[in-house]
Amino acid sequence: MAAEALAELGAVPWRKPTDARFLRRYARIWLGWTVAYTVPFLAAVVVLMALEPLAFPVALASLAHAWIIPELYAFRGASVVRPKGPRNERSEPVAQGLLGDLLGHDARELQRRTGLALERGRMGVWLVGEAGALLLTPGRSRVHCFCVRTTDRELPPSDRIAHLLLALRSDEQGFATVANHAFCGARWRVRRRLPVAMRPALDAARATAS
Amino acid sequence: MSKLIRMDASGHSTLAEWTSDDTTAFDDAVREFRTALDEGCIGVLDQGAGQAEQIRELPRDAELVIMRRPIAGG
Numbered sequence: 001m002a003a004e005a006l007a008e009l010g011a012v013p014w015r016k017p018t019d020a021r022f023l024r025r026y027a028r029i030w031l032g033w034t035v036a037y038t039v040p041f042l043a044a045v046v047v048l049m050a051l052e053p054l055a056f057p058v059a060l061a062s063l064a065h066a067w068i069i070p071e072l073y074a075f076r077g078a079s080v081v082r083p084k085g086p087r088n089e090r091s092e093p094v095a096q097g098l099l100g101d102l103l104g105h106d107a108r109e110l111q112r113r114t115g116l117a118l119e120r121g122r123m124g125v126w127l128v129g130e131a132g133a134l135l136l137t138p139g140r141s142r143v144h145c146f147c148v149r150t151t152d153r154e155l156p157p158s159d160r161i162a163h164l165l166l167a168l169r170s171d172e173q174g175f176a177t178v179a180n181h182a183f184c185g186a187r188w189r190v191r192r193r194l195p196v197a198m199r200p201a202l203d204a205a206r207a208t209a210s
Numbered sequence: 211m212s213k214l215i216r217m218d219a220s221g222h223s224t225l226a227e228w229t230s231d232d233t234t235a236f237d238d239a240v241r242e243f244r245t246a247l248d249e250g251c252i253g254v255l256d257q258g259a260g261q262a263e264q265i266r267e268l269p270r271d272a273e274l275v276i277m278r279r280p281i282a283g284g
Contacts, residue, residue, distance in 0.1 A: 004264045007252050008280050080284070094221025098276075102256055120260060131284050147284035154219040155279075162217060163278045166254045169262035180283035 006167060006174030018176035020123055020137070023184075027142050030184040034070055041066035070189065077145035077183025078193035080132025081116060084149075088156035095158035102162060114201035117161050118208065121172045125209040127201050128168065130160040133179065134202070136187065136209045143190045143202070148179035214239050214268070216246055216277040225277070230270055243268040243275070251277040 016022065041062045048059040088095075100108045103117055111117045116127040116134075124137040131149040136142075150163040168175045183190075191202050214226040225246065226239035243253060253265040254276045268275060 007264060008282065011280075011282065088219065091219060091221040095217070098215075098217070098222055148281055149284045150279050150281050152218075152279040155217060156219070156221055159217045159221065162276075163281060166256060166262050166276060166278055167281050169256065169260055170254060170264050175281075178281060178283055 003171060006171035006178060008167070008178045009171075009174050012178055015177050017173055018179075018181070019173055023123065023135075023137055023144060023176075026144070026181060027137075027140070027184045034073075034185070037069055038066045041069075070185070071193070073183055074185050074189040075193045077143070077185060078190050080145045080147045080182050081127065081129030081134060081198065082195060083115060083129075083157065084131045085153055085157070085160070088154075092156040092158060095156040095162070099158040099162045099165070102165060110201055110204055111161070114198045115157075116198055116201040117165055118201060118205055119165060119168060120208060121168065123172055123176065125205040126168060127205050128161055128164045129198075130157045132182070133164060133168070133175075134190070134205070135176070136202075136205045138209055141187045142184055143187050144181065145183040145185075145190065146176065146179035147182045148175070212239075212270075212272055212274070214243055214275045214277070216251060217279070222276075228270075236268075236270055240268050243277075246277045251279060254278055 044062040045059045048055040048062070099111065099117070103111060107118045116129050119126040119128060124135050127134040131147070133146045133148060135144040135146065137144065148164060150160050187202065187206065191199055194202060212228050213224060215222045215224050225242040228235035228239045247253065255263045255265050255269065255272055256274065256276060257263060265275065
């Protein structure tokens, strides 16, 4: 019997299912978009230097734009898994215990070190945070960044992760459909914009995905 | 011992506990389960190994049923 679709899909009836094909197309769109806004700045550098070497400062500013704009997008993508909301220090140990019960040994240790829960799915390897998730699709070096959260903002951080983890396990495609797709880009670029403590989780996801 | 819990601001609260041969306790658990559903919670039976199932009826033989709040795109 097929698993029941995620209950929350009823809130977004207009969205097409986010499946592997959708993700490939989305990744191509982001790649094309990145090229489209980067190449003109790089072309300007070449033209300026060819026409007038004294325009070096302007060319340098153009080069900076070509670098900084993709970094800003990557920052937005990486921000989906940054810790957000109340920390609820008093109830967090209880929530941490439940989340630990849901995770296997290695994933539990990784989550405690990095704040991200690693979950292998059919679409790839997920890293689930308090208010978002990263997806590494198999065989590709790109990361999809999803903004998704529980509707109860008073929950302790580990309960917020557990909510997303249970929804993901119930219906992976439904989870990806309900979530807002914030960014897709190169793994190395997203990694640079993650908090340092979270980077080992992305490395572990990469090792799991390959 | 089976357990019905709800994730909340305290971490989680135990709504009911029952054993498969204790009909009264199970009926109480069913009532709590339905009340939580009516309040907008979603029942989930975690099956381990990356699998979970949304449920609308409380299984008598489930070890742990978790009530969660809905999720939404951020």
